[in-house]
Amino acid sequence: MNYKLLIISFLSLLVFATLPSCGEEDIIETDAELQPYFDIFTKEASIRGITVDYEAARIEGLLQNIPNANIQGQCFRNESKPRKVIIDVNYWSNATELEKQFIIFHELGHCFLDRDHLDTTEPTGICTSIMHSNPGACPFEFTNLTRDNYLDELFQ
Numbered sequence: 001m002n003y004k005l006l007i008i009s010f011l012s013l014l015v016f017a018t019l020p021s022c023g024e025e026d027i028i029e030t031d032a033e034l035q036p037y038f039d040i041f042t043k044e045a046s047i048r049g050i051t052v053d054y055e056a057a058r059i060e061g062l063l064q065n066i067p068n069a070n071i072q073g074q075c076f077r078n079e080s081k082p083r084k085v086i087i088d089v090n091y092w093s094n095a096t097e098l099e100k101q102f103i104i105f106h107e108l109g110h111c112f113l114d115r116d117h118l119d120t121t122e123p124t125g126i127c128t129s130i131m132h133s134n135p136g137a138c139p140f141e142f143t144n145l146t147r148d149n150y151l152d153e154l155f156q
């Protein structure tokens with residue numbers, strides 16, 4: 001009887017010991033240099049009625065070396081893992097404030113808003129969206145004058 005009880009308690013101990021690793025999820029951690037820009041995205045989304053929770057959405061941002069010189073940022077979507085916004089570290093270190101905002105808004109447009117590329121132009125000839133596919137796709141200037149309109153379009 002005592003022997004049987006011992007087995008049962010040993011088994012329950014084993015189950016308990018394996019539980020944390022079963023339920024364990026990848027930790028969401030955004031690079032400290034990118035975090036202020038993730039926060040700006042959150043603020044601008046909130047102004048437009050959209051709640052952003054990176055923990056719940058499982059999105060993180062990382063500064064890395066992207067070997068392809070034509071790629072400044074990427075959004076990796078993987079069903080089983082957190083989504084990753086990867087920004088090229090060299091691009092980032094030379095980027096202006098507005099360039100940093102643009103690349104984060106564009107990549108979170110993919111990663112958080114699930115938006116695809118949009119290369120259409122407005123009647124004035126300029127890019128419709130922050131989500132244009134590449135710098136040559138259409139004329140685009142992200143300035144203090146155009147920023148609000150582009151953010152309205154992004155979050156609409």
Ligand SMILES: [Zn+2]
Nearest residue numbers: 106110117133
């Ligand atoms: Zn893109």
